[in-house]
Structure formats: structure tokens, C-alpha cells
Amino acid sequence: MTERPTILIVDDEKRALEAIVRILDDEFDVHTAHTAEAALAILEREWVKVMVCDQRMPDVSGVALLSQVRDQWPEVVRMIISGYTDSDDIISAINEAGIYQYISKPWHPDELRLKLRNAVELFDLQRQNERLSLELKLKPSTLSAAIQSKRTALQERYDWDMGVVRSPDSCMNAVCQEIFQVAPYDVNVVLTGESGTGKELLARALHYNSLRQNEVFIAQNCGALPDELLESELFGHKRGAFTGAIADRVGLFELADKGTIFLDEIGDISPAFQVKLLRVLQEGEIRPLGTNTTRSINVRVIAATNKDLTEEVRQGRFRQDLYYRLATFSIHLPPLRQRLQDVPYLANALLQESMQQMGKQVKGFSNEALACLQAYDWPGNVRELQNEVKRMLVLCGGDYLEANLVSAHVLRATPEEYRQEMRLLTDALQGTLKDRVEQLEARILKEVLIRHRWNKSRAAEELGLSRVGLRSKLERYELERLDTAGSA
Structure with missing residues (x-):
């Protein structure tokens, strides 16, 4: 069970104390005091995180009491509460007692709870800061070595x-x-x-x-x-x-x-x-x-x-x-399109990075998937390739990132890219008209087969061919599925 933070409320009015206790008792370990003497006694024996003090009390003012607390228990977060809006009181409280917040009466319960939560958080942050400062003083050599190690890693x-x-x-x-x-x-x-x-x-x-x-x-x-x-x-x-x-x-x-x-x-x-x-x-x-x-x-x-x-x-x-x-x-x-030979190396490096970030492990790319990635122009360059690798990793349900996981616009250019794709195809094709048509036909066959995970029946149906006709074309163009394991 989490220990509740301890707070101290000081007010000479009994009803005011009772009202505050009712509001805060469910969330805080509330101690109350009617006098400055009683408040100091509580601070002597309890580990108080936040102290809320009324400004107008018969024996001593809230500012005077909080000033004394500041000298003896400076880590306690000090707050003052008052039904008077005297600017001199406020300025005095800030300058002399170093208060965290000035609360005006009448206060709203939800607002009071929120202010006390923030004050407790401030106390905890101060303690953390003290511990870290102590670590800095005690272990300069350790910190120096850690910084140098990180600097070396960055340089590499x-x-x-x-x-x-x-x-x-x-x-x-x-x-x-x-x-x-x-x-x-x-x-x-x-x-x-x-x-x-x-x-x-x-x-x-x-x-x-x-x-x-x-x-x-x-x-x-x-x-x-x-x-x-x-x-x-x-x-x-x-x-x-x-x-x-x-x-x-x-x-x-x-x-x-x-x-x-x-x-x-x-x-x-x-x-x-x-x-x-x-x-x-x-x-x-x-x-x-x-x-x-x-x-x-x-x-x-x-x-x-x-x-x-x-x-x-x-x-x-x-x-x-x-x-x-x-x-x-x-x-x-x-641009990446001018160094497509780098794509397999980049894809594998990006995959390692993505697996580490996403906490999901695979063995790598299939050769067919790498071939598809290498055939694309990557208008978004390495950043687009990085997004594609992450997408494939998310969708992957097996040991390898297969070609069927590659986005459709990578396997087959989108309409906006069609003109550029056709230009590149035309530049790449060689020979007679018959030879160029056959090269284009072979590429279309391979793209459709990859999308259908080499299911010949579905590919034949999309292309309007019989299975026998498709098999004949595959034999003519010597098209076959690449090995599963990928390498750079």
C-alpha cells in the first residue's frame, strides 16, 4: 500500500481545521495544530512534506511562523491561507517566508486538493534533485566515464x-x-x-x-x-x-x-x-x-x-x-534511384533498426522481396524505404519479409508515376519490337505472380490466361520463384 503524504494545517479556528480535514483526509495524512507551538512540535516528530498556515492567528502571524520553519526545515513546502487580501501580507509572505503559494479564502475543495497535490510533487522533485546532486558529487569519475562512453558511441x-x-x-x-x-x-x-x-x-x-x-x-x-x-x-x-x-x-x-x-x-x-x-x-x-x-x-x-x-x-x-x-x-x-545497388544493404540495416524499436524479430528479407525493393525508384529516398520496411515488419506473420508484403505502389507504379515508369522501362528495353514486348510481358507476369504469392490460378485469372497458357509463358521467360532466404 502506498504511503500517503503527510501535510500540516495550522489555524486557530477549530471549524476551519475540521473543514479542511474532511476535504483532504482521504488523500493525505493530515496533522492539525491550533498554535505555532503545537505546529513546531509536530514538525519535530513527523516527516511533513507540505505546511499550510493561516495568516491571522492570535499568538503569531503565519508569515512569522513560516519564516521560522524555513530556517529549521527548509525542505518543507510552505503555503499560506488567508481571508484578507492585504498586498503587504502577500509580499511579506513571499519575501520573508519563501512561500510556494498564497491561498485566498473562501477556497474551493477541488482547487485546494489540486494545489496540495502540486506542492507534494514539488517536495518529491526537490528530494530527487538533492539525491542526484549528491550522486554528482560522489561519482564524478563514473559520470566522466559514462559521458566519454556515449561520446565514443556517437563518434562511431x-x-x-x-x-x-x-x-x-x-x-x-x-x-x-x-x-x-x-x-x-x-x-x-x-x-x-x-x-x-x-x-x-x-x-x-x-x-x-x-x-x-x-x-x-x-x-x-x-x-x-x-x-x-x-x-x-x-x-x-x-x-x-x-x-x-x-x-x-x-x-x-x-x-x-x-x-x-x-x-x-x-x-x-x-x-x-x-x-x-x-x-x-x-x-x-x-x-x-x-x-x-x-x-x-x-x-x-x-x-x-x-x-x-x-x-x-x-x-x-x-x-x-x-x-x-x-x-x-x-x-x-x-537520390536513392541513382544508387539502387545500395537498397538491399539499406533495407537490412533499416530492418535491424526497426526490429529493435518495435520489439519484433524476423530472420530477414526473402531474395524476392529484396529484388522488388531494388527495382523501385524510391522518390521519397531513404525515408520512404524506411517507412516501407517498417510497414512490412508490422504485417509480417512469418520468419521472413516476403515479396507479397511489399506495397502495391512499389510492385507496380501508381498512376502519378506511370509516365516516369514507362520512360524508364523504354530506356531499359533493348532489341526489336518483338523482343521489347516480350521483356515488358515478362515483367508484368512477374509482378502479378508476386502480388498473388505465386498462386498461378489467381494470376492466370487476373491476366485472362489459362493455367496451361500461363505455365507456357513462365517456361518461355524462365520465370521462377527465388529462394526464400535473403541476403545483402
Whole structure:
């Protein structure tokens, strides 16, 4: 049975105490006192978490009593209750007694219970914070080792060679070589490529293979926020700088000092914000919103975009001087359709990751499933492949992810993709008209058979063929089901 939190109510009015006890007794272990002396005696023998004291009492004021409690039992959460709204009382209670909350009479039962629950939670959080602080003092070497271990794991995860999954003959090899060459030099880099190609992954690889690897890496999507919020996010603001700025905020540039900041979708920022970002890069200092003071920063900037920034500069939509500040070095990431040989490797790596996240285990892909994934163009790139792998894992009821689990739009292009699919097919087909028609027929036969899990009767019915006619075509085109076990 869970121990109920202990609270102390101090009031010289008997009826007021009885009313509060009736309200709180089901949830709390309530102790009551009519005088300051009785209250102090209870605090001596009980582990009180919250103390609620009436302000106007004959022997001593609530503020004076809570001030004494603050000196002797500072961990007790102190609250004061009063039917008077004297501002001097309130200010005195806050300044002298360090109260958590001022409760006005008459109070509502539900509101009183809620305030006491919050006060108990505050007490528990304070104790947790004390324990953690003690751990920090007692075990600095342990914490240092743990931090170093996590830092090493991050560096290995984003190592230029280990962090990018690819085949031995992948065109990503050249990209990784560029990362390896530029990472140690403290220059700004622009990563270009379609959405989902892994730009943030390579930005982290640049950071964790640089001289700043032991400092912070911070990422921000610049296309998701309007100018004022983006300026506040990156440069910080003072309280009252704009509507909703209820407290000071440290900007990401300042948080990333001595480290790396990754600005994604940099091509989407407005011309007005481009001017502000240019000044930061030129001067090496920021000015939070609502202030006239500047702060020096030392940050490496890695930017990314799915746009052609040189064309954006040519069209006047992106400042040329900002482009040259950002693009000391530029690296382009090819789309997945240009490195389809990487798909089996990526699919297996994504499957391992998905199994760990979802707590579901399979032995892998069938060869046929990998062949289907490798034949698709992946307009959404690696992110789309990741979603497809997760979907197949959810639907899988056996040991292997079979081809019948592949989405229909992957097995057969959707109408929106039909024109591109036909172009690719036409480019791939060779020989006479008869040869090309037969190659196309063979592909259609294989796609229908996969969707029907190689059930020849259903495939023949969909295609308007007899089983004998279908068998004849399969023999002519030498179509047969691949082995079940998959490999990269």
C-alpha cells in the first residue's frame, strides 16, 4: 500500500481545521495544530512534506511562523491561507517566508486538493534533485566515464566510413570520401540533395569527425518557422521582446558555441532573414531580440537544402554573399534511384533498426522481396524505404519479409508515376519490337505472380490466361520463384 503524504494545517479556528480535514483526509495524512507551538512540535516528530498556515492567528502571524520553519526545515513546502487580501501580507509572505503559494479564502475543495497535490510533487522533485546532486558529487569519475562512453558511441555511429550504409561499388563512396577530407577543417559546408537522402546523417558525420567532435551538435529546420520565431530560436530573446516572450531565451547559436549548428532547409529562409544570418556569419556575433548588446560566438555552420542554391542565386531569391559564406565547401547527395545497388544493404540495416524499436524479430528479407525493393525508384529516398520496411515488419506473420508484403505502389507504379515508369522501362528495353514486348510481358507476369504469392490460378485469372497458357509463358521467360532466404 502506498504511503500517503503527510501535510500540516495550522489555524486557530477549530471549524476551519475540521473543514479542511474532511476535504483532504482521504488523500493525505493530515496533522492539525491550533498554535505555532503545537505546529513546531509536530514538525519535530513527523516527516511533513507540505505546511499550510493561516495568516491571522492570535499568538503569531503565519508569515512569522513560516519564516521560522524555513530556517529549521527548509525542505518543507510552505503555503499560506488567508481571508484578507492585504498586498503587504502577500509580499511579506513571499519575501520573508519563501512561500510556494498564497491561498485566498473562501477556497474551493477541488482547487485546494489540486494545489496540495502540486506542492507534494514539488517536495518529491526537490528530494530527487538533492539525491542526484549528491550522486554528482560522489561519482564524478563514473559520470566522466559514462559521458566519454556515449561520446565514443556517437563518434562511431557517425564515422565517415561506418555511419553510411552502402554497397562496395556505391556512388556514395565518393561522397563519403569528400566528408572524410573536409571534416577536419573548420569550414562551413552546404549539403544538397533531395529530401530523405540523409543530409542530417552526413552533417553529424562531419561534426563527429571534426576538431569540434567533443562539443555540442545542434540541428534546426529553418523552413518550419516564420522569421520572428526563427530569429528567436537561433539568436535568442529577452523577456517582453514580443508577444508571448514571457522569459529570457538562449538562442541555438549561443548554445552551439564552440560546436556545430546544422541549418536544414536553408533555401527556404526569407530575404529579410538572409540579411540577419549573413551579419551573424560575417561578424561572428549574435544580438538576441529585445536587446542592444551582442554576444560573440564560435560556431561551425553546416547547411542543407533540397534546392539548387546556385539557381536560386541566379534568380535573385538567395543572396550571393550569403551563399558564399555558407558554401565554402559543397557536397551533393545522390537520390536513392541513382544508387539502387545500395537498397538491399539499406533495407537490412533499416530492418535491424526497426526490429529493435518495435520489439519484433524476423530472420530477414526473402531474395524476392529484396529484388522488388531494388527495382523501385524510391522518390521519397531513404525515408520512404524506411517507412516501407517498417510497414512490412508490422504485417509480417512469418520468419521472413516476403515479396507479397511489399506495397502495391512499389510492385507496380501508381498512376502519378506511370509516365516516369514507362520512360524508364523504354530506356531499359533493348532489341526489336518483338523482343521489347516480350521483356515488358515478362515483367508484368512477374509482378502479378508476386502480388498473388505465386498462386498461378489467381494470376492466370487476373491476366485472362489459362493455367496451361500461363505455365507456357513462365517456361518461355524462365520465370521462377527465388529462394526464400535473403541476403545483402
